[in-house]
Amino acid sequence: MDPTEPNVAHLLKKGIAAAQAGDKAQAHEILTRVTEQDPTQESAWLWLAGVAESTEDTKTYLQTVLAINPHNRQAQKGLKWLLSKTGEQMPGAGLEIADFSQFSAAPNDFMPAGELTPSFVLTTEQAERIDECLARMAYESEAKCIILADMTGQLISERGQLEEMHTQVLSALAAGELAATNEMARLVGEKARFKLMLHEGERNSVYLSDVGEQLILVIVFQVGTPIGLVRMILKQAVDELAPILVEAREAGVSRESINNTLDGDFAKLLESELDSSLEFGGD
Amino acid sequence: MFINWKLRELNLKIVYYGPALSGKTTNLQIIHAKTNPKLRGELVSLKTREDRTIFFDFLQLELGSIKGLKPKFNLYTVPGQVLYAASRKLVLQGADGVVFVADSQMSRLADNIHSFKAMHQHMKELQLDPREVPCVVQFNKRDLPDVAPVALLQRYFAPNGRPSFESVATDGVGVFDTLKAAINQVVAQVQQKL
Ligand SMILES: Nc1nc2c(ncn2[C@@H]2O[C@H](COP(=O)(O)OP(=O)(O)OP(=O)(O)O)[C@@H](O)[C@H]2O)c(=O)[nH]1
Ligand SMILES: [Mg+2]
Numbered sequence: 001m002d003p004t005e006p007n008v009a010h011l012l013k014k015g016i017a018a019a020q021a022g023d024k025a026q027a028h029e030i031l032t033r034v035t036e037q038d039p040t041q042e043s044a045w046l047w048l049a050g051v052a053e054s055t056e057d058t059k060t061y062l063q064t065v066l067a068i069n070p071h072n073r074q075a076q077k078g079l080k081w082l083l084s085k086t087g088e089q090m091p092g093a094g095l096e097i098a099d100f101s102q103f104s105a106a107p108n109d110f111m112p113a114g115e116l117t118p119s120f121v122l123t124t125e126q127a128e129r130i131d132e133c134l135a136r137m138a139y140e141s142e143a144k145c146i147i148l149a150d151m152t153g154q155l156i157s158e159r160g161q162l163e164e165m166h167t168q169v170l171s172a173l174a175a176g177e178l179a180a181t182n183e184m185a186r187l188v189g190e191k192a193r194f195k196l197m198l199h200e201g202e203r204n205s206v207y208l209s210d211v212g213e214q215l216i217l218v219i220v221f222q223v224g225t226p227i228g229l230v231r232m233i234l235k236q237a238v239d240e241l242a243p244i245l246v247e248a249r250e251a252g253v254s255r256e257s258i259n260n261t262l263d264g265d266f267a268k269l270l271e272s273e274l275d276s277s278l279e280f281g282g283d
Numbered sequence: 284m285f286i287n288w289k290l291r292e293l294n295l296k297i298v299y300y301g302p303a304l305s306g307k308t309t310n311l312q313i314i315h316a317k318t319n320p321k322l323r324g325e326l327v328s329l330k331t332r333e334d335r336t337i338f339f340d341f342l343q344l345e346l347g348s349i350k351g352l353k354p355k356f357n358l359y360t361v362p363g364q365v366l367y368a369a370s371r372k373l374v375l376q377g378a379d380g381v382v383f384v385a386d387s388q389m390s391r392l393a394d395n396i397h398s399f400k401a402m403h404q405h406m407k408e409l410q411l412d413p414r415e416v417p418c419v420v421q422f423n424k425r426d427l428p429d430v431a432p433v434a435l436l437q438r439y440f441a442p443n444g445r446p447s448f449e450s451v452a453t454d455g456v457g458v459f460d461t462l463k464a465a466i467n468q469v470v471a472q473v474q475q476k477l
Binding site for chain 2: 035
């Protein structure tokens with residue numbers, strides 16, 4: 001059982017105790033709550049099968065257990081017995097032949113806890129400082145375009161000659177690439193992340209770098225620009241940007257002004273905006 | 284979530300998660316095809332030659348400003364194939380909400396459950412509480428013959444009145460209802476958190 005969910009674990013215990021005590025209604029109610037909170041609780045489904053009111057329900061619960069774990073002996077036996085009673089064949093061939101052993105051993109189970117990506121809010125003043133810094137960088141490095149994004153690919157600020165929509169896509173791709181590269185670094189036993197990445201093209205090159213733990217800079221520049229220069233300017237920018245972003249996380253725009261905008265009205269207006277503007281040319 | 288107060292922009296990330304071939308990419312393709320080009324960016328797909336998602340699809344929607352704040356929605360899909368578990372988790376990072384796209388076929392029930400379970404696991408690893416992440420469920424491929432009853436699917440994936448929608452993504456049926464519900468949930472959650 002998952003120790004991180006004391007609540008679910010506790011409920012499950014209570015549900016099982018009720019079932020053992022013969023209080024079917026109580027057990028049913030508690031166990032259902034367990035599966036609502038975590039539908040992957042194999043034993044909750046199994047106990048539900050035991051306290052179900054109809055054979056049909058028992059069957060559904062047992063099938064669920066097998067869907068979660070096709071090797072569950074009790075569910076296999078129970079279902080077989082039930083089906084022999086009703087003269088049916090074992091249904092859902094897919095449920096049986098599916099091999100889930102690979103799931104339980106999937107590498108993601110052993111990954112360390114990922115970093116939290118907290119949401120943050122930039123004040124006008126902070127956004128201006130960032131824009132200025134990017135403008136200066138663009139000027140000094142003669143870059144075609146500079147983008148600051150967060151690790152999830154959300155664009156924070158940009159400078160240069162690219163169309164807006166392209167820079168959005170570039171941020172998403174850069175974030176994906178950095179995430180993938182860092183994961184590779186981890187897998188080959190690197191303690192530190194790979195800090196910088198350069199893609200050289202025939203006319204343009206792209207430079208990627210992280211700024212602190214949470215942010216990414218993408219610089220697009222013409223081939224022929226001295227790479228040493230780009231690197232130096234990048235380093236200065238990182239030093240300059242990092243504190244602004246720390247500040248943005250700690251003390252952003254006052255909660256009040258955000259609350260005044262993002263209120264119930266906002267939700268209503270958004271809903272009607274969605275209804276009127278999405279699904280253009282829909283049928 | 285990211286708010287730029289200078290530009291008055293609200294950025295939110297919504298991830299389409301689900302088992303292999305359930306129709307996640309198709310959802311984004313339909314949204315892309317049927318949304319006013321002024322409101323959406325390009326659809327970027329990192330895919331194999333067989334059109335299977337290898338890392339993610341990405342599409343940005345941008346609405347007109349509401350009460351002086353312009354909402355932008357960054358839509359992503361994860362690759363459903365077993366092999367790409369690590370990529371799925373990377374894409375899920377920083378999600379403000381998810382759309383779980385289930386394949387309604389009875390024979391895919393186990394896959395759906397496993398994918399759902401893995402999604403919760405990933406959230407926990409990313410230190411997100413699965414119960415707090417806004418989630419909307421789509422039961423896709425309702426046009427196929429061997430589909431599980433909706434009531435059954437709801438029992439697994441949408442207990443407690445979590446919003447769920449039947450869809451035939453290839454025909455665009457249910458795609459926008461799902462998206463709108465996801466957006467509304469995410470915004471409601473942001474309001475609650477503030
Ligand atoms: N019959 C039917 N087919 C569908 C439906 N939605 C999607 N498909 C088909 O299912 C196949 C897989 O769709 P995708 O959108 O690529 O699936 P996916 O979830 O992105 O798959 P991965 O990227 O591998 O995880 C395609 O051939 C789609 O045309 C539907 O509602 N009904
Ligand atoms: Mg796909």
